[in-house]
Amino acid sequence: MEDRVLNFAIIGCGVIAPNHAEGIVNTPSARLVAVADIVEEKAVKFAQKYNCDWYTDYKKMLDRPDIDVVNICTPSGLHPEMAIEAMKRGKHVITEKPMAITLEQADAMISASKEYKRKLACIFQRRTQSIFKKIKEVTSQGAIGKLILGDAYMKYFRSQAYYDSGDWRGTWALDGGGALMNQGIHCIDLMQWIMGEVGSVFAYTRTLARKIEVEDTAVSVLEYKNGAIGIIEGTTSVVPGFDHRLEFHGVDGSILVNGEKIARWEVPGLELKLDSYETAGSTASDPRVASYRGHQILIQDMIDSIKNDRDPLIPGEEGKKALKIILAIYKSSRERKEVYLDTM
Numbered sequence: 001m002e003d004r005v006l007n008f009a010i011i012g013c014g015v016i017a018p019n020h021a022e023g024i025v026n027t028p029s030a031r032l033v034a035v036a037d038i039v040e041e042k043a044v045k046f047a048q049k050y051n052c053d054w055y056t057d058y059k060k061m062l063d064r065p066d067i068d069v070v071n072i073c074t075p076s077g078l079h080p081e082m083a084i085e086a087m088k089r090g091k092h093v094i095t096e097k098p099m100a101i102t103l104e105q106a107d108a109m110i111s112a113s114k115e116y117k118r119k120l121a122c123i124f125q126r127r128t129q130s131i132f133k134k135i136k137e138v139t140s141q142g143a144i145g146k147l148i149l150g151d152a153y154m155k156y157f158r159s160q161a162y163y164d165s166g167d168w169r170g171t172w173a174l175d176g177g178g179a180l181m182n183q184g185i186h187c188i189d190l191m192q193w194i195m196g197e198v199g200s201v202f203a204y205t206r207t208l209a210r211k212i213e214v215e216d217t218a219v220s221v222l223e224y225k226n227g228a229i230g231i232i233e234g235t236t237s238v239v240p241g242f243d244h245r246l247e248f249h250g251v252d253g254s255i256l257v258n259g260e261k262i263a264r265w266e267v268p269g270l271e272l273k274l275d276s277y278e279t280a281g282s283t284a285s286d287p288r289v290a291s292y293r294g295h296q297i298l299i300q301d302m303i304d305s306i307k308n309d310r311d312p313l314i315p316g317e318e319g320k321k322a323l324k325i326i327l328a329i330y331k332s333s334r335e336r337k338e339v340y341l342d343t344m
């Protein structure tokens with residue numbers, strides 16, 4: 001068991017990178033030693049703020065033997081090659097969501113993690129929030145009985161200017177999808193984490209309001225493997241943008257979530273002090289994640305998983321689950337038929 005401070009490096013100094021940097025510098029057993037961005041100005045500014053080294057070529061940064069963990073904050077389609085390159089060079093990896101935009105790439109990352117014996121952790125920071133951990137805990141214990149319905153309504157707003165703010169946004173090649181692959185994936189991950197594995201989907205996805213390649217509006221009906229059914233609705237096109245609603249129903253009770261707060265707690269015999277749960281701020285119409293706390297928990301978890309040689313909280317296999325549901329939804333819409341996830 002190692003007891004030293006671990007050295008972290010970040011690739012990509014854009015919107016989400018500060019959450020990683022703050023998570024690292026606020027964790028006593030972590031140190032931020034370097035950042036990389038192809039845009040020199042961004043790398044320099046970021047490095048000055050966090051008092052670390054900077055690079056424009058991430059591979060040069062990876063040459064450094066003192067880097068233990070690499071946090072990948074680049075456009076989604078670039079995560080696989082960067083993660084594999086980093087693991088090959090002996091670094092552990094924390095990747096932003098989605099870990100990849102195809103199942104083949106996700107599998108290649110998981111294989112690389114095994115081959116090079118490096119930890120691969122995926123960011124789904126909502127899994128670290130106490131309200132979602134509580135819902136997971138009580139539903140797993142059967143507190144609302146057999147699960148029958150699970151719905152996620154994610155009616156967000158992102159302007160055309162948001163999509164135009166980066167040439168990768170809204171593209172198949174680098175965003176890998178739209179309202180579901182970029183924004184909705186967090187809640188899709190929570191749904192499958194809490195409700196159980198998804199068996200099949202039938203979906204319509206459309207590009208109705210934005211000038212982008214990918215979907216800005218999607219509706220899907222799902223069947224979970226445990227027999228429960230449900231809806232996933234995701235958009236980035238409704239004004240002014242609303243907090244997501246997640247609804248969990250069992251034969252004995254219901255739990256409704258609005259944004260990051262529990263709106264109804266109908267769990268027989270189990271009181272919940274609603275105000276004891278922290279909130280993370282709404283991303284309904286603003287992509288900046290207000291709190292770095294969730295990222296910090298996953299950074300600390302990476303350190304603990306290295307020191308105790310255990311799997312991280314959200315390893316590659318877990319990160320792949322929401323990706324697979326979304327790719328099934330796209331396939332269903334394209335082919336106009338129900339898609340069974342086990343056949344993918």
Ligand SMILES: NC(=O)c1ccc[n+]([C@@H]2O[C@H](COP(=O)([O-])OP(=O)(O)OC[C@H]3O[C@@H](n4cnc5c(N)ncnc54)[C@H](O)[C@@H]3O)[C@@H](O)[C@H]2O)c1
Nearest residue numbers: 012013014015016036037038039073074075076096097166
């Ligand atoms: N966890 C969350 O809630 C959350 C929120 C926002 C974004 N994200 C994810 O984070 C990733 C980045 O999103 P963003 O909004 O920060 O994007 P962004 O465009 O603001 O930042 C990406 C950065 O990567 C840099 N970059 C591009 N190619 C590079 C390369 N080859 N080498 C080094 N740097 C390179 C760009 O110059 C840019 O600064 C995406 O995968 C996105 O899905 C996650």
